[in-house]
Amino acid sequence: MLLFLDMTVDWKRFILILAAAASLGFAWNAGSGHGITLGRSVLVQAGDELVAAPAGKRLLDQGALFLDARPRDFWRMSRIPGALPLPEDDFDPAFREAEKRLRRASAIVVYCGGYGCEASHLVARKLRERGLAAAILDEGLPAWQDAGLPLDTEPRP
Amino acid sequence: MTALLANPRVQLGLRLLLGAFFVYASLDKIANPLAFAKVVYQWQVVGPVPSNVVAVTLPWIELLAGGLLLAGAWRREAALVIAVLLVVFVVAAGSVMARGIDVLNCGCVSVAQAAVPSAWPPAWMKGVGWFLVTRNLLMLAAAMVLVTVTPLGRGATAVAPVQPAAG
Numbered sequence: 001m002l003l004f005l006d007m008t009v010d011w012k013r014f015i016l017i018l019a020a021a022a023s024l025g026f027a028w029n030a031g032s033g034h035g036i037t038l039g040r041s042v043l044v045q046a047g048d049e050l051v052a053a054p055a056g057k058r059l060l061d062q063g064a065l066f067l068d069a070r071p072r073d074f075w076r077m078s079r080i081p082g083a084l085p086l087p088e089d090d091f092d093p094a095f096r097e098a099e100k101r102l103r104r105a106s107a108i109v110v111y112c113g114g115y116g117c118e119a120s121h122l123v124a125r126k127l128r129e130r131g132l133a134a135a136i137l138d139e140g141l142p143a144w145q146d147a148g149l150p151l152d153t154e155p156r157p
Numbered sequence: 158m159t160a161l162l163a164n165p166r167v168q169l170g171l172r173l174l175l176g177a178f179f180v181y182a183s184l185d186k187i188a189n190p191l192a193f194a195k196v197v198y199q200w201q202v203v204g205p206v207p208s209n210v211v212a213v214t215l216p217w218i219e220l221l222a223g224g225l226l227l228a229g230a231w232r233r234e235a236a237l238v239i240a241v242l243l244v245v246f247v248v249a250a251g252s253v254m255a256r257g258i259d260v261l262n263c264g265c266v267s268v269a270q271a272a273v274p275s276a277w278p279p280a281w282m283k284g285v286g287w288f289l290v291t292r293n294l295l296m297l298a299a300a301m302v303l304v305t306v307t308p309l310g311r312g313a314t315a316v317a318p319v320q321p322a323a324g
Contacts, residue, residue: 008233009233009234009237009304010231010233010234013231013234014234014237014238017218017221017222017225017231017234017235017238018218018238020221021214021217021218021220021221021222022214022217022218024217024221025213025214025215025216025217025218026213026214028187028213028217029190029213034190034191035190035213036190036191036194036209036212036213037209038206038209038210038213039206039209040205040206041198041205041206041208042191042194042195042198042205042208042209042212043195043198043205115199115201115258116195116196116198116199116200116201117199118195
């Protein structure tokens with residue numbers, strides 16, 4: 001009978017591999033010139049304004065205009081009450097359609113599907129380029145639902 | 158079966174296969190840390206700041222462990238590092254699938270978005286799903302062979318069966 005099984009692992013080497021790799025990673029991030037800022041979400045850029053779900057609800061109650069940055073089919077299925085569709089993947093025509101209302105709005109909040117969704121950030125930046133300030137609902141619809149806030153689920157054409 | 162897995166050629170094949178995959182998988186992530194951090198965040202296993210730390214360190218762990226496997230140095234420890242990564246990936250993928258999160262690009266190999274949508278690889282191969290879990294489990298099995306089975310001729314012990322005493 002041959003005994004090939006051997007579970008002997010040099011744990012110092014194991015730790016050394018992890019430590020050396022992590023050190024290389026941090027050094028590369030700091031010195032390569034295209035590293036990321038570790039202390040904040042990579043989705044957030046300078047100028048982005050985030051609002052948490054409860055603050056978003058207060059803005060909604062005060063008459064803020066909510067914009068759904070998800071693809072339009074998602075807006076058709078459900079949305080934050082009163083939200084207009086402004087899909088990031090079809091921005092220009094949707095913006096032209098909604099521009100008058102956007103310019104009249106006292107406050108604008110953009111949201112998308114959460115889970116690392118970037119569409120709300122991109123739409124808010126496009127609005128900013130057009131002279132419209134818009135806040136971003138932090139963590140999007142999942143955070144809204146987790147906070148027990150209402151959704152309009154009536155199907156839209 | 159154990160004798161087959163201890164065959165030096167089988168061991169070399171597993172080592173090169175795993176090593177090459179993980180070295181290759183690390184390169185695009187190292188070149189595009191921002192895109193990889195977004196992918197890690199989309200998995201929603203950890204928050205935005207830990208996602209950044211994972212995005213910065215994980216590709217280098219893959220590169221170093223994969224490189225050691227290719228070089229044949231610290232074989233057992235490098236394979237164990239890869240095995241631990243694969244266990245984490247499988248558990249995280251299970252969590253993503255259980256929560257119904259639609260991760261279109263798992264970020265396993267390529268994280269940069271193609272300028273023109275491509276038909277290859279197909280969505281079921283690129284996203285988080287059963288294909289990914291199965292592939293990772295197969296690689297986990299290969300890594301565990303490298304961790305636990307000593308190649309023949311490298312100190313594997315041949316123990317002769319005990320003969321009954323004559324007489």
